[in-house]
Amino acid sequence: MSLHQTLRNLSPAQQVGAMFVLVFGLLVIASLTLFLLSMREHEDVQAQQAQSERIQDLSNLLRTSWALIFVFWVAWLAGDITRLVLFALGSFFALREFLTLSPTRQGDHRSLVLTFFAVLPLQYFLVGTEHFNLFTVFIPVYVFLALPVASALANDPVRFLERNAKLQWGIMVCIYGMSHVPALMLLDFPRYDKQNAFLVLFLVLVVQTCMVTQHLVARYRPKTPVAAQISQSFTWHSWGWGMAAGSLLGAVLAGITPFVPGQAFALSFVACAAGSLGHLVMKALKRDRGIPIWRGQRKSVTGAGGMLDRIDSLCFAAPVFFHSAHWYFGL
Numbered sequence: 001m002s003l004h005q006t007l008r009n010l011s012p013a014q015q016v017g018a019m020f021v022l023v024f025g026l027l028v029i030a031s032l033t034l035f036l037l038s039m040r041e042h043e044d045v046q047a048q049q050a051q052s053e054r055i056q057d058l059s060n061l062l063r064t065s066w067a068l069i070f071v072f073w074v075a076w077l078a079g080d081i082t083r084l085v086l087f088a089l090g091s092f093f094a095l096r097e098f099l100t101l102s103p104t105r106q107g108d109h110r111s112l113v114l115t116f117f118a119v120l121p122l123q124y125f126l127v128g129t130e131h132f133n134l135f136t137v138f139i140p141v142y143v144f145l146a147l148p149v150a151s152a153l154a155n156d157p158v159r160f161l162e163r164n165a166k167l168q169w170g171i172m173v174c175i176y177g178m179s180h181v182p183a184l185m186l187l188d189f190p191r192y193d194k195q196n197a198f199l200v201l202f203l204v205l206v207v208q209t210c211m212v213t214q215h216l217v218a219r220y221r222p223k224t225p226v227a228a229q230i231s232q233s234f235t236w237h238s239w240g241w242g243m244a245a246g247s248l249l250g251a252v253l254a255g256i257t258p259f260v261p262g263q264a265f266a267l268s269f270v271a272c273a274a275g276s277l278g279h280l281v282m283k284a285l286k287r288d289r290g291i292p293i294w295r296g297q298r299k300s301v302t303g304a305g306g307m308l309d310r311i312d313s314l315c316f317a318a319p320v321f322f323h324s325a326h327w328y329f330g331l
Contacts, residue, residue, distance in 0.1 A: 023069055023205070027062070034058055065208055067310055080128065080185075087182045088124045092116065093307040094315070095174035101289040102166045107156025111147045111167055119143050120175050127183050135183065136323075139176045144168055173282075174308070177315030180322045187322070187331050189258035198256040202264075203271060205253065206246040207317045210272035211279065214242030230284045239276060246272035263328075271321040278316025282308070 038055045074086060095115070104112065119139065126135035148164045184199040218238035225232050226239075250268025254261040325331070 020073070023201075027066055027069065030062055030065075034062060065212065069204065084124050084128045084182055087178060088120060090307065090311060091120055091124075091175045091178045094178065094311055095120070095170050097308045098170040098174055099167070101286070102170075105156055105158065105163065107151060107154035107158075108163055108167070110154050111150045111164075114147065114150055115167065115171060115175075119147075119171060123175055123179050124182075127179050127186070130186055132186055135179070139171060143171065147171075169285075173278075173312070173315045177319050178311065180318035181314065183322055184318075187325060187329075189329065189331065192258040195256075202250065202253055202257050202268075203318065203321055204314065206250045206268040207271055207275040207313055209249050210242040210246030210276055211313050212242075213245040214238045214276060217241040227280070227284075230287055231280055234280050234283075242276055243269060243272050258329075267321060267324055267328075270324050271317040274320035275313035275317035279313040281316075282312040 034055065071086060071090070099112070123135060123138060126138060147167060151160065151164055181200060181203070184203065185196045187196060187199065189196075215233060215238070218233035218235055221237065223235040223237040226234050226236060247265050247269040250271075251261040251265040254264035257264055259267060
């Protein structure tokens with residue numbers, strides 16, 4: 001019997017147990033391996049420094065993986081309201097981090113208040129109350145028209161287009177994109193009742209696997225960067241390996257989804273492409289704001305704990321994955 005059929009034949013409770021053992025088992029093994037590697041010492045000072053940098057680099061990746069998986073399991077165990085609050089808080093801190101990188105003017109305060117205390121909670125309210133059609137257009141239609149009006153009424157035309165574009169971009173990534181993760185619970189697949197939380201786990205695993213693989217290949221098998229002024233680690237070679245790893249994992253995990261392996265592979269490919277390329281876009285935005293590198297800093301740049309670094313790929317992948325599944329299956 002194939003792994004796909006084995007997972008498919010398990011009860012939801014058994015699938016939860018199997019995923020818990022698999023995911024946390026792999027993370028524990030990776031953590032122990034990293035700890036043992038950090039105990040090695042070199043007589044050569046340069047070799048020791050290079051090893052320390054590699055260990056720090058891998059530790060950052062591992063911490064991000066632990067954080068994403070931990071949030072998923074907390075969201076799984078929590079009730080619907082608590083789950084929405086968790087993701088809303090993620091959007092709040094990510095947007096706070098994004099806007100801290102772009103200084104605002106007095107004329108933006110009205111729009112910022114509306115964003116944090118009206119747009120953000122209302123978007124998640126629409127998700128929680130299952131207003132399927134409205135939550136997908138609320139931000140790109142209504143909010144994108146309303147916020148510039150609020151800014152215009154503040155009577156400050158200085159860099160008006162730049163300021164509003166910055167705010168709208170932050171809302172699109174940090175609120176709209178992130179809200180599509182819990183929105184996966186709304187997709188009504190036949191014979192897949194009350195198992196949609198597995199779609200969230202599926203999305204997190206394939207996207208994070210793609211990003212980790214891409215980073216490791218770029219780190220240890222460096223090639224010529226595609227956009228050197230934006231990212232030294234993004235190469236077609238590393239990107240291809242990351243896409244392959246994430247997509248193949250998706251096919252393997254098809255048994256916990258409503259998809260057959262071929263569909264799971266295709267949807268994973270789409271999600272990984274959106275997540276990895278979205279991460280590149282966010283790097284370009286950071287370079288534009290004059291921050292060449294965040295990785296390895298002991299203190300976050302903005303005080304938000306580096307939230308955006310942890311979830312940026314997921315914010316791009318979630319809406320693409322959601323709408324691709326919705327369109328393909330006619331839900």
